[in-house]
Amino acid sequence: MVNLKMLSICSKTTKDLSFYRTVHNFQHYSEISNFSEFYDYFQWSKDNAIKIYIVGNGSNTLFTKKNIKSLVLKNKLPNKIEVLSEGNILVSSSVLIIDILKYCYESSFDSFYYLASVPATVGGALAMNAGRGRHHNLSIYDFVESVTFFDAEDNQIKTMDKTQIVKGYRETIFTGLTSKLILNATFKFVPKELDSNPIIERRKWSKEFQDYSVPNCGSVFKECDFKILEKLKGLCISQSCFSSKSINWIINRSQDSKPIVLLIKIAQFLHLLKFRKAILEIITVE
Incomplete structure (x- = not known):
């Protein structure tokens, strides 16, 4: 059994691990800079029957509860x-x-x-x-x-x-x-003649057609009925809303993730009524 004192597991309260920018109390948090550290944390998670989640930049992660019990490991491998x-x-x-x-x-x-x-x-x-x-x-x-x-x-x-x-x-x-x-x-990668800067062009397109004015994690569902989601545009619970600009996006000003979870459940229920699939693209972590 791995000794907890030998690991750098701590509790951490932050909004910076998800692009929804909701605030959570992470009961088991650490950072990993090599695979050996990850192996030790993995063994500890097995010994303690705790789920493990590796977070990069948090651009598609939804933490669903105020207190997160999973072992959340921030990827701090050297950039190369x-x-x-x-x-x-x-x-x-x-x-x-x-x-x-x-x-x-x-x-x-x-x-x-x-x-x-x-x-x-x-x-x-x-x-x-x-x-x-x-x-x-x-x-x-x-x-x-x-x-x-x-x-x-x-x-x-x-x-x-x-x-x-x-x-x-x-x-x-x-x-x-x-x-x-x-x-x-x-x-x-193969050579390509670039007449303009595709990075700038994509960002201009994104600014015009996607809703980056408020914290979000982009597309919520990877499989869904867009006719149903179209009707949910602009629907808000507290400070969380289905974007009026970008279909299948939830934008968020709340520190609490519960309104986001409720919006997702509403969408899933409406799909259920229509015998349609609503499969999440974002990753949910408890």
């Missing part, structure tokens, strides 16, 4: 972008997506510029198979060669091809509460 060869780069999971895109633009490479408005880390984007909307059929994995991760279940570092990782739209073997820590990924 290493050029392996022309167009091939190795990127650590803690690097922000925007930093890869800046590298690609400066090097005149094609890339997932449509993610320029997403404040995610590489690890978070890989875990959720980030991309454009379903009908675009575009994802970060279009540029991924392989992903290296630490599997705490058998205490091994593994490297997998992307075909072994992606399970479906917005879903991979890493999605949600997990025993696997993404360490890095190898990307392959």
